[in-house]
Amino acid sequence: MKKLVMSIALAGALLVAPTVSEATVKMGDRGASVTELQQTLASKGHNSASNVDGVFGPMTLRSVQSYQRSTGISSPAGNFFGVAGPATLSSLGLSSSGSSTSTASSSTSSSTSKSTAVAGTSTTSSNSGVISTARSLVGSPYVWGGTSPRGFDCSGFIQYAFAQNGKSIPRTVSQMWSAGSSVSSPSTGDLVFFETRSGPSHAGIYIGGNQFIHSGSSTGVTISSLSNPYWSKTYMGAKRL
Known part of the structure; x- marks a missing residue:
């Protein structure tokens, strides 16, 4: 038993x-x-x-x-x-x-609830989320008209990073330029614009430390310096959306 x-x-x-x-x-x-x-x-x-x-x-x-x-x-x-x-x-x-x-489809509060500092520049929780999303996409290829991680053009990349954090912004670089408020010097999360052709034709997201993240036609999503001779020569200014 x-x-x-x-x-x-x-x-x-x-x-x-x-x-x-x-x-x-x-x-x-x-x-x-x-x-x-x-x-x-x-x-x-x-x-x-x-x-x-x-x-x-x-x-x-x-x-x-x-x-x-x-x-x-x-x-x-x-x-x-x-x-x-x-x-x-x-x-x-x-x-x-x-x-x-x-x-990612659930709440993003864990990654955006706190302010962070990038190269000594404070960011709001919203901008922190945008930067976090943008950084996670480094290495994504450049695709003309692309709006997803499978491939981005420069404005598609920016729009996607903002949309993933609940903010709707215009689709094209020229529309973003027109919609933004000019700032004398960029803060983290602001957009920086370049005249690679006539008028504003390329843009990226400023991440602090004189650097910005963008989708370049020859590099895909990458981080570049505003001090780079090409970018400093074509730089138009910064806008806040």
């Missing part, structure tokens, strides 16, 4: 024992789990230390893929290539509970 009771108890324990969570950290996620993932990948040489912002964008996707290829966890032919699931998280020594990660 004792053996029967023990067998029943053991079977019950097995039935209620917690299983490994199937939570994943994937493209579009934000939060502490993404930050932890980015930091761990950076410590293993698969991510840039500058790409630790709590936003799972294209750069983090490539970092995860690089790690998965190097460890044999997944490959371009795999169904979960670029998704940090239980196997990837466990290999990195991270918890796979994933309870602190939220999707």
